[in-house]
Amino acid sequence: MSKRLRFLFIVLPICLSLTITGCGLQDLLGKNKNKTSAKEQEEETIIAVSLNQDDPNKLLISKGIEDLAKKEDVKVKYMDSKSEKESPLEDAKILIYQGGDPSILQESQSEKIPILALTHLPSGVKPEGIIIPDQEKAGELMVQTLLDKVTEGQIVILQGDPNESGSQELLAGNRALLSKYPKITVHTIASPQGSESVARTSLVDFLQKNPDKVQGILAHTETLAVQASEVLKQAQLDKKVVLIGGQASVPSLQRMATGSQIGDIDTSPYLQGANAYQWAQKIINKEPLEVNHSITSEQGEIPAKVVEVKSVTPANLAVTQKSYTTTMQSAEQDKKKQEESSKKDSKENDQGKEKENEQKDAKGEEGQSGDKQSSLPPGVQKVTERIKTETTRDYLGADGKVLGTEKTVNEQVKTVPPEMLKQEQSKDASQEGDQGKEKEKEEGK
Template sequence: MKRILLIIFAFLLSLTLTGCSLQDLMGKKQKSQSTSQQKQVIAVALNEQDPNKALVLRGIEDMAQKENMDVKVLSSGSEGGGQLSSGSEGQTSKGSSSSGSSSGSQSQGQSSSGSKQGSSSDLKGAKVLIYQGGNPEILQTVQSSNIPVVALNELPGGVKPAGIILPDPQEKGKLMAEPVLSKASEGQIVVMQGDPSDSSSQEMLASIKQALSKNSKLTVHAISSPSGSEVAAGQSLTDFLQKNSGKVPAIIAQNEKLAVQAAEVLKSQQLEKKVLLIGGQANLQSLQRMSTGIQAADIDTSPYIQGVNAFQWAQKILNKSALDINESVTGDQGEVPAKIIPVKSVTPENAAVVQKSYAKAAETAAKAETQAKKDQGTSGSNDPKGQGSQDQGQSKGQDQGSSSGQSQSQGQSGSTGANIPQGAQKVTEKVQTIITREYLDSQGKVLGTEKSTSEQNRTIPPEMLKKEMQQQSQQGQQSKQGQEGQKDQTESQSKKS
């Protein structure tokens, strides 16, 4: 016992002589731990028009949370700029609603953080970029900053990525051709091709042609459409159907935007029940078309798995680990290592199961976004219509009496705009977004119109509903107090006069 006491005394004496304290040691240890626990950052730029953007992002964020890494989402603004949204614990804090699986709703989900658009500050701290689309200026920045890029779905122009993750284009083509072979005996098959300069689009078309060559009575007519020219492709389809009336048994659309155009054309020609429509990018909207008989088949490209694999490759690049390459893709910058994601056919027999899976994944993504927005509101940052406005409404209530209730009601952040009925245990929201794009010539004449409609179903978590009900109750009490204060003040003034 005496020996132990002597050792402790000698240790404390040494600390005194060296001017060091236990607090200093603990502080240094904490500082060292803080430095060692600093999270790595991965930047993500996704295509706002991808109907499955939310599911891709969910795969990335789930892996980031698991690996204790941060994700910075660069979302394109209306002017094409990249707005920065930084995540915490693998979660991405966003501005307004984004992440259903519909492209229209997703384009609304852009961060309002106010970052500089298209500047190098967007990528500050990021060590690797997962790029699917968005502001092309970001690619120039990463190239000058030597930040490696993991591409998604297709190769970006002007830069050679470290690797690319994409659904199997050859298998997609084969699977899209199968329903045609089984249901069409002869005629001209229209293939609405994506960007003809994209290598995966070329592979799909070649695979479709090879599969359909099994029936010599089937011929293929391809309508190519570079990105942004889907409306023109729809018009070309209309013209072809009119010139070849009764000779087209099926239409194959390589992506969702082309499938939407094809569906609209078939409806306008009253051919939706006579001509098979096969899509190449399953999503909630295309699966809904299948359930109503407008579309005959689709391809499940596993968007969530795409996100998971993109993150894994980004992490391997950060750790300088070997990539699990199973293919390569040739682009304008040469051969690029590729990870091919398996795809599967969606038919009426399994459509309900696939639709349920997509809907569940979309709901999970929406809940995660709701939680991120809730956390952001709790922190009180960048909340011009949130707590600050609520406090302002409460202050007015004390001075203005009955008008305070209106000010406070308008100041609620994320409210539904109406009182929550008693007994409510669950709230579901249905958001419909309609986007209309017009193409004009130099004289302002409208050459074509592109219209897309998307829907998103969301469920507000019970804990968030409970919090809103509590806020509503508190505001009612504060309004009542404000009215009583105004009444007392009025009576006091009356007595004085």
């Protein structure tokens, strides 16, 4: 029994020690792991965004992105005319591309930064996915609004870039319904990118050649709708020919309010931005995408998230217009605050650099003067000082006039050991330093 007791007394403490030590190690490892993960979480996520500067709803799209980014402390960097010095791709995890400088797409590919397309597919690259409004449905809704006013006669379709898949789907949606009405004749005017002015000229010519025959115009983009509205007003046809847009915006909704346009399509630009942000985060984190469609491109099938669209009619105009206007005003305020903050930061940085340069210059001057005073040529073994004293003695009379002057000159030459000279110079330097500190204290007060 005694041997067993001894054995237990020896084994039990060892087991307890190992258990406690093991727990301590696990705790330490856990803490280290938490610290590591905390550091990883502190790393800032940057999303680069390049929007189409001609899009009337670009601020609404950016608003959708920014609102979600703020909640998650994600930094959004935009490629625009103000970002010439620094590329938004620097440290970016992904590029959301709607338009802008196409060279950024190649740069993104070369740096292996994934691309998420927005509203249309860019050429020459294969994005990880695309966020796009339901263009085919938008085309159908445009025609439905038209059919409330027109059931026969000629209709002009002002198509956007015919090379874009979104434009093709929009046109397909138009024709799908119009084909059911044999009394309606359709004339399509395509507008390749950058040729909107040509479309305007073509519309003017067609209206002149077909007087009183054109009953309605379907304008796929806001740019084309603006031109169509101007042409109709100049020809005094704005009350006779109905105009329907395919891209609602604050200006187009105002045209509806004044009666120069009878319908439009709400493409939900804010939701496009919000969905783009959500997909961007999923791509960064390598999470599965919520795909509800796919688009065929030269590079293959592209996963797509299709955003719902809806008609804007006189019945829901007031609500839609208020929503667009309020969101736009909020986006403009956010942009103004960002610009002011950016200017302030830039000004502070410039002032900081200027002050730093001044301090460097001052230190440089002090160093140079110190070098002149204290530096000795190498190899000095002997230092001589020549002290010349000149004394002038004036002899004055009772009236204070100078009766005579005597000058004496005394010149001495003495040898100074180098060590003594160094000591004297170090004392002078310390005294100058003390004086400088006192001066700084006085200025601080």
